Amino acid sequence: MATTVTERPGDAPSFETTPIGRRRKRTDLAMRIVVTLAFVIALVPLISLLWLTISKGLAWLSWDFVSTDMVGVFGSMTSGGILHAILGTLQITAWATLISVPIGLLTAIYLVEYGRGALARTLTFFVDVMTGIPSIVAGLFAFALFTLIFGTSYRAGIMGSIALSVLMIPVVVRSTEEMLKLVPNELREAAYALGVPKWLTIIKVVLRTALGGIVTGVVLAIARVIGETAPLLLTVGLVAQVNTNMFDGRVATLPVFAYRSYQQGGIGMDRAWAAALVLIVIIMVFNLIARAISKKFSIAQK
Structure with a gap:
């Protein structure tokens, strides 16, 4: 059963019931969505770069690789x-x-x-x-x-x-x-x-x-x-x-x-x-x- 907000004489207008309040609430929701989407879009290239580097780098990474130099190594x-x-x-x-x-x-x-x-x-x-x-x-x-x-x-x-x-x-x-x-x-x-x-x-x-x-x-x-x-x-x-x-x-x-x-x-x-x-x-x-x-x-x- 839905409840209604009743305003008594002398009370300040409710944020949910006034036109300005409802507009501000919709604007706040829209901006939250925009900011969240922008954050997700910004993460896409970062995550893809990390995933590519990790997937390709781990295949070659080993203890010998980080503990030796390139002296005497040439060609393939x-x-x-x-x-x-x-x-x-x-x-x-x-x-x-x-x-x-x-x-x-x-x-x-x-x-x-x-x-x-x-x-x-x-x-x-x-x-x-x-x-x-x-x-x-x-x-x-x-x-x-x-x-x-x-x-x-x-x-x-x-x-x-x-x-x-x-x-x-x-x-x-x-x-x-x-x-x-x-x-x-x-x-x-x-x-x-x-x-x-x-x-x-x-x-x-x-x-x-x-x-x-x-x-x-x-x-x-x-x-x-x-x-x-x-x-x-x-x-x-x-x-x-x-x-x-x-x-x-x-x-x-x-x-x-x-x-x-x-x-x-x-x-x-x-x-x-x-x-x-x-x-x-x-x-x-x-x-x-x-x-x-x-x-x-x-x-x-x-």
């Missing part, structure tokens, strides 16, 4: 692996992070806490410009820089790290800047009222409060560059063996290995899919670590 030989590319990717990304994070963090601190006038506006402008530069331009910059200093024949892993750091710095600056702006000014004022100097307030209060978001931003910057191929093709190229010396000789990386292997065709295409799957797993591990660190240092968890 089925042996060989990506150990040299995994280590090279981790080395180059680690050095790029060591270069980018201090520069990006200090720049963001200056822009939020100290920056005023023309210098701050100039820094903001150049950060915005660097955010949109193509990755190949970063590779050309690193190649030209080391060519001018060491000559055209010089190749080293540090060249790739410099190229990736050019892409990482603006991401770190922007993400850190936004996290620092979210820190309430009341926390700063409370520290100043206790006589704490500004530099110590930034270290102990501001950075501590925003640490979770900063770590997440750094991981996003790493994920932004770890799969770049163009700058690494120009700077470090590809070798068949492990090279742990970042200042001498070419260094293999997973993106370049996958690119070169796919170009070869045949068995090389299988190696390329497996290398792409390993790269996705590495990025996923970085994201899980970032989530754990962010949760550990989050103020909301205290």
Whole structure:
């Protein structure tokens, strides 16, 4: 038996019974449907790409594949692996992070806490410009820089790290800047009222409060560059063996290995899919670590 809503004199109009309320309810339902459909459509290419990479990559993935390099492997030989590319990717990304994070963090601190006038506006402008530069331009910059200093024949892993750091710095600056702006000014004022100097307030209060978001931003910057191929093709190229010396000789990386292997065709295409799957797993591990660190240092968890 249906129930009717009765309105007493003086009561506010019911949302379900007024024409405006019913129209808003229909509009809300329509927008929910549109947003849900947009979300599903956006997931289709992502899920299809993951499914294709996993299905093709798992067929070739094995312990021998991730624990050996390509020394002595040529033609249609089925042996060989990506150990040299995994280590090279981790080395180059680690050095790029060591270069980018201090520069990006200090720049963001200056822009939020100290920056005023023309210098701050100039820094903001150049950060915005660097955010949109193509990755190949970063590779050309690193190649030209080391060519001018060491000559055209010089190749080293540090060249790739410099190229990736050019892409990482603006991401770190922007993400850190936004996290620092979210820190309430009341926390700063409370520290100043206790006589704490500004530099110590930034270290102990501001950075501590925003640490979770900063770590997440750094991981996003790493994920932004770890799969770049163009700058690494120009700077470090590809070798068949492990090279742990970042200042001498070419260094293999997973993106370049996958690119070169796919170009070869045949068995090389299988190696390329497996290398792409390993790269996705590495990025996923970085994201899980970032989530754990962010949760550990989050103020909301205290």
